[in-house]
Amino acid sequence: MTSKTFWEYIRKDLFYYRGLPEIKIGLAGIFFATVSLLSLFAISSGIKIIVDHSLTMAKPILGVMKATSGTDFVLDNEQMTFLQQLAQQPTSELEAVSFITPVDFSSEFRIWDANQTTSLPYRAVAVRTDDPLLEYLKPKSVFSDKPHWQFEVIVNTRFLTELLKQQYSGKTASPAQLDELIENRLEAIISGQTPFYLPMEPLQSFSSSSGFKLDFGIIEVPVSGFIALPDDSYPDIWLHYDIARALYFKNPQQQAWEASYAFQFKNGQGHPLVPYQIKTIQQPKKIPVLDEKTGDLNWVETLRETNAISIVAQEQVLGQATKNDILSLPSQPQYDDQRIEVEHALLWQKHYSDSNSQARLQTEVRQFQPETPTDEEIEPIQLVPLNYTLAKTINRINPTLNLFIVISSVIIIILSLVNISLFGISFVWGKRLDIGILRSCGLNELKMGQLFLTEIQVLIVIGIVAGIITTLLLISPFLKIIVTWILYDMGVLQHLETKIDISISIYDQLTTFLLLLTAGLLGSLIPTFKAATVNPIQQLQT
Amino acid sequence: MENSDNEAVIKINHLSFSYVDPKTKTPQKVLQDINNLSINRGEITAILGLSGAGKSTLLNLLAGLDVVTEGSIEYQFGQQRYFAEAKKFFKRENGQEIPVSHNILRENMGFVFQTAHMLANFDAEYNISLPLKIRENSSTNSDEIDNKVNKILKLLDLEKERHQSADTLSGGQRQRVAVGRALIHEPSVVFSDEPNGNLDPKHGQDIIDLFNRIKQQKSVAIVIVTHDPCLAMACADHIWRLVPVGENGLPSTLIEDRAIFDRKAEFITNCNQIKE
Numbered sequence: 001m002t003s004k005t006f007w008e009y010i011r012k013d014l015f016y017y018r019g020l021p022e023i024k025i026g027l028a029g030i031f032f033a034t035v036s037l038l039s040l041f042a043i044s045s046g047i048k049i050i051v052d053h054s055l056t057m058a059k060p061i062l063g064v065m066k067a068t069s070g071t072d073f074v075l076d077n078e079q080m081t082f083l084q085q086l087a088q089q090p091t092s093e094l095e096a097v098s099f100i101t102p103v104d105f106s107s108e109f110r111i112w113d114a115n116q117t118t119s120l121p122y123r124a125v126a127v128r129t130d131d132p133l134l135e136y137l138k139p140k141s142v143f144s145d146k147p148h149w150q151f152e153v154i155v156n157t158r159f160l161t162e163l164l165k166q167q168y169s170g171k172t173a174s175p176a177q178l179d180e181l182i183e184n185r186l187e188a189i190i191s192g193q194t195p196f197y198l199p200m201e202p203l204q205s206f207s208s209s210s211g212f213k214l215d216f217g218i219i220e221v222p223v224s225g226f227i228a229l230p231d232d233s234y235p236d237i238w239l240h241y242d243i244a245r246a247l248y249f250k251n252p253q254q255q256a257w258e259a260s261y262a263f264q265f266k267n268g269q270g271h272p273l274v275p276y277q278i279k280t281i282q283q284p285k286k287i288p289v290l291d292e293k294t295g296d297l298n299w300v301e302t303l304r305e306t307n308a309i310s311i312v313a314q315e316q317v318l319g320q321a322t323k324n325d326i327l328s329l330p331s332q333p334q335y336d337d338q339r340i341e342v343e344h345a346l347l348w349q350k351h352y353s354d355s356n357s358q359a360r361l362q363t364e365v366r367q368f369q370p371e372t373p374t375d376e377e378i379e380p381i382q383l384v385p386l387n388y389t390l391a392k393t394i395n396r397i398n399p400t401l402n403l404f405i406v407i408s409s410v411i412i413i414i415l416s417l418v419n420i421s422l423f424g425i426s427f428v429w430g431k432r433l434d435i436g437i438l439r440s441c442g443l444n445e446l447k448m449g450q451l452f453l454t455e456i457q458v459l460i461v462i463g464i465v466a467g468i469i470t471t472l473l474l475i476s477p478f479l480k481i482i483v484t485w486i487l488y489d490m491g492v493l494q495h496l497e498t499k500i501d502i503s504i505s506i507y508d509q510l511t512t513f514l515l516l517l518t519a520g521l522l523g524s525l526i527p528t529f530k531a532a533t534v535n536p537i538q539q540l541q542t
Numbered sequence: 543m544e545n546s547d548n549e550a551v552i553k554i555n556h557l558s559f560s561y562v563d564p565k566t567k568t569p570q571k572v573l574q575d576i577n578n579l580s581i582n583r584g585e586i587t588a589i590l591g592l593s594g595a596g597k598s599t600l601l602n603l604l605a606g607l608d609v610v611t612e613g614s615i616e617y618q619f620g621q622q623r624y625f626a627e628a629k630k631f632f633k634r635e636n637g638q639e640i641p642v643s644h645n646i647l648r649e650n651m652g653f654v655f656q657t658a659h660m661l662a663n664f665d666a667e668y669n670i671s672l673p674l675k676i677r678e679n680s681s682t683n684s685d686e687i688d689n690k691v692n693k694i695l696k697l698l699d700l701e702k703e704r705h706q707s708a709d710t711l712s713g714g715q716r717q718r719v720a721v722g723r724a725l726i727h728e729p730s731v732v733f734s735d736e737p738n739g740n741l742d743p744k745h746g747q748d749i750i751d752l753f754n755r756i757k758q759q760k761s762v763a764i765v766i767v768t769h770d771p772c773l774a775m776a777c778a779d780h781i782w783r784l785v786p787v788g789e790n791g792l793p794s795t796l797i798e799d800r801a802i803f804d805r806k807a808e809f810i811t812n813c814n815q816i817k818e
Contacts, residue, residue, distance in 0.1 A: 002682075005675045013663050433659045441673040441723065442648045535607055540655045 001447055010455055013434075023430075026423030027463045030520070033416035034467025034512055035475055037409065041508040042476055044405045046483045049501055160196070161186060409515075417519040424456050424524035428531040439536030449532040453524060460520035468509055476502055548582035550618060551730045551763040552604060557613035558793070559599055572596045573603075574793040576613070579782060581731060584760030586753055588774035589767045589796065591784030596794045597767045600784070601733055604765070606631065606647040619650040619730045649677070652724025652762075656736035658716035660708035666719050667704040670694055673727040694722045697755065714745030721752055731763040732756075738773060750776045772813030775806055 001009075014023075164182045173181065188194040428435070431452075439448060480502035557576040560569045573596050581587050591597045602608040604615065606626065614627030624633050624646060631647075632639040652673075660669050668675075671691045678687070695701045698718040703711060711719065717737065724732045734753075738746030753764055754777055768774060774781045781802050784794040802809070 001676050002678050005678055009675075012668075013661070434661055437659055437661060437672070437723075438676070440648075440653045441676050442645070442727070443676045444645060447676075535602075536653075540653070540657070540659055 001443065006451065006454075009451065010458060014455060014458060023427060023459065026420070026427060027459060027466075029419040029423060030416070030460055030463030030516065031467045031470070033412060033419060033516060034464045035471050037412050037416075037512045037515070038468060038471040038504055038508065039475055039479055040405065040408050040412065041512070042471070042479050042502045042504050043483060044401070045504070045508070046480070046502045047401060050487065157186065157190065160189065413515055413519055416516050417523050419523075420460060420516075420520040421523035421526070423459075424520075424527040427456060427459075427524075428452060428527040431531075432534065433540065435531045435534055436536040436540040439534065440540060445532040449528050452528045452531050453521075456524040456528065457517070457520060460517060460524075464513055464516050468512065472504060472509075476504055548584045548760075550580040550582050552579075552581040552618075552765075553616040554579040554796075555614050555616070557603065557610065557615060559596075559603060559608065559611065561599075571788070571793040572599045574787055574795050576600070576796040579796055579798075581763045581765055582779075583730065583763045584757060585779040586757055586764040586766060586777050588778035588781045589765065589784065590769065590771060590774050590781055590799070591767075591794065592769055594792075595784040595786065596792070597735075597769075597784060600796070601735060601767055605651060605653070605733065606644040617647070617650070617730075619646065649727070650730040652727070652729040652732040654717070654720050654724045654732065654734040654737050656739040658713070658720035658740075660711070660716055660719060662707070662709040665705045665707055666700055666711060666715070667691055667695070669708050669719050670698075670700075670722040670726055672723055677727060690726055690728075694726050697725075698722045698752065712745075713741055714748055717741060717745065717749055718752060721749070721756075725756065725762065729762060731765060734764065734766045736768050736770070737766060739768075739770075746773070747776075753777050771802070771809060775802070775809045775813065 161182065164185055165178075168178050168181060185194070189196045435448065435452075438451070443451070483502060554576050555578070557573060558571065559573040560571045562568070563570045579587075589597060589600065599608065603610055603626075609629050610626040611629055614625055617624040617626070622633060624631065624642060625639075630639070630641065631644055632641045634640070661672065664672075671687055674682075674687045674690065691704075692701075695704055698721065700715065700718055700722065703715055706715075708716065708719065717740075721732075721734075721737075724734075737753075738749045741749065750773065753766070756762060757764060757777070757779075766773065766778065771781075781799045782796045783799045783802075784796055787793060787795050
């Protein structure tokens with residue numbers, strides 16, 4: 001049989017065929033298998049766009065986020081203000097920031113502990129780029145439910161000195177007296193005899209059109225430790241926050257509380273850790289008064305009105321936050337200031353690259369507390385892990401999504417294989433007489449197999465190509481509308497500000513083509529083999 | 543009737559055949575010691591037998607679709623002689639057995655069946671030329687094929703229907719196309735299994751006439767396998783009858799029924815009455 005005759009036979013046989021409904025059913029099966037597989041690819045491409053876009057746009061709920069260049073991550077104004085307030089640094093210098101996302105999208109994802117058994121409350125840590133705690137946090141990423149340092153302020157003694165100088169400036173005292181005053185006060189503060197409160201910026205004010213206004217005012221935060229760091233490049237105030245989800249009264253009509261950046265300190269269980277009341281207290285205060293006659297500096301005892309934090313018993317507020325619980329501050333450190341200070345000081349020392357600075361720091365620490373606790377004695381600072389990020393969470397979803405696509409593809413391929421096998425069997429069965437004729441006319445087994453395999457493959461190719469064309473022209477736009485509509489309805493698209501593009505790449509088309517063709521080839525092997533080895537006389541005698 | 547000058551295309555010597563019954567798993571002898579059957583070019587040999595007597599088995603053995611285990615079959619195709627015996631198919635050269643492919647049999651045989659199966663998508667001409675097209679190679683001259691097809695179409699009186707689709711042909715026309723397809727590649731022997739079984743008497747007679755016309759060309763041996771003595775009587779030069787030698791109808795053996803020719807006139811009268 002020449003190849004011309006071979007193809008002439010196939011052409012006439014397939015395209016003038018009037019019998020075999022199996023061919024039509026088989027073609028329809030292959031057609032729908034192609035459409036299904038391509039549609040799956042199309043939908044997954046749409047979902048991938050959302051996931052990719054989410055990853056790009058994601059505002060991490062928790063964890064370290066690189067924001068050094070500003071291009072890696074886009075902050076909205078609210079976030080920017082928040083971060084600037086928090087760190088008092090331009091965003092570009094913040095390397096490790098985490099915060100709560102303002103969109104509901106984030107609430108779709110729950111954060112789990114390392115064993116993935118407990119859903120964790122949202123947490124965030126904001127520290128400066130060069131904060132040595134970052135180094136400390138990374139290996140210590142074990143989540144603890146124990147209440148821990150939620151808020152900590154450590155002040156450089158140089159800063160404290162400057163602050164005191166400011167406070168005493170303009171006082172009627174001689175410079176020498178002022179220096180003495182400052183030195184005494186500094187000593188009292190550092191030794192812990194006098195508590196030192198650092199006035200902090202208001203976090204955020206909220207107001208609504210209905211006149212509801214929430215203003216935190218200035219709060220005074222207890223300074224938990226001091227360190228003498230002569231290096232000017234080092235910051236003077238260290239803030240370590242542990243911020244839990246907060247609520248704000250956004251919609252007065254509905255009396256609804258919504259997530260905001262106003263934060264509330266909570267313990268590991270997500271309860272407000274230390275409720276507070278800001279109240280005006282009167283602190284006894286000695287004011288130096290210069291006796292104009294004698295020139296002596298007299299200390300006059302008076303009462304100073306100040307905003308102070310009143311700590312409410314923790315047990316009282318283990319419940320849902322109410323309007324009055326907007327802001328809480330932490331309790332006093334569980335362990336004494338000195339140890340924290342020393343610990344931190346020792347932690348920081350490794351950030352001094354030159355040995356002289358390290359030695360100087362060690363000396364100062366020893367001077368301050370000669371008996372440096374050993375490593376065993378130092379209770380580790382419990383801090384929230386930084387290893388949970390929205391990106392990671394989505395990354396965890398991604399393989400699941402991929403697995404779903406793979407499983408669906410495998411199912412469709414298996415169905416196609418079964419379908420094509422059945423198609424092959426019914427095709428061969430329907431043409432058993434033709435096989436008998438061809439074989440009795442002298443067509444050998446090999447050529448017989450070749451002929452039927454080619455015929456089946458031609459039909460499969462026609463089915464696949466028809467499926468691809470139909471999907472590209474008709475199904476794909478339809479899917480785009482459906483997927484967009486569903487996602488819009490789910491509220492996903494509004495937040496993502498991206499358009500769904502249902503695309504079927506040439507790679508997807510090629511994959512579909514090859515997968516189904518291979519399935520068809522495998523599926524049609526057995527029937528073809530049977531067709532080739534059939535006894536033609538028996539076939540024709542039936 | 544016998545023309546001893548005619549060349550024997552097939553000779554059967556002491557042929558027996560058993561198969562293993564798939565149900566009982568026991569060997570079942572179907573044919574026993576078929577001997578001295580000679581199928582000659584230019585003659586029609588009828589093999590008469592009832593259903594289940596082993597006609598199909600014999601046909602399969604002759605066509606090489608079943609393997610000869612006992613006895614032997616000799617084929618004379620052109621100048622070459624081939625042998626099927628002891629599960630082998632071979633030719634002899636210089637006293638040595640050289641194995642050959644069974645395709646030799648297919649190339650030198652044509653088949654006509656009770657139902658004239660056609661390639662329904664193709665016209666009469668294509669169906670007839672199919673064996674040639676299958677055997678076609680790069681050196682085949684297409685004019686040669688055309689000439690052969692024209693000759694056969696003329697012989698079959700199918701010139702008008704040559705481009706008619708096979709599935710629109712009448713039963714008689716289809717059977718003629720089937721005969722044409724069996725003859726087109728100029729085989730040495732044509733096997734015909736109940737060739738007019740599905741035809742009405744008129745078309746049945748057409749086929750008988752056709753076989754007689756072919757016979758006269760003396761180029762091919764025709765074997766008609768049938769249960770119909772009327773058909774055998776109408777055209778056969780030799781009638782062999784498959785007769786049971788066992789208790790339950792099997793195995794059968796083949797004996798030449800010369801006596802039947804003595805009653806030919808009586809048979810033909812009866813057959814004509816039946817047809818009418």
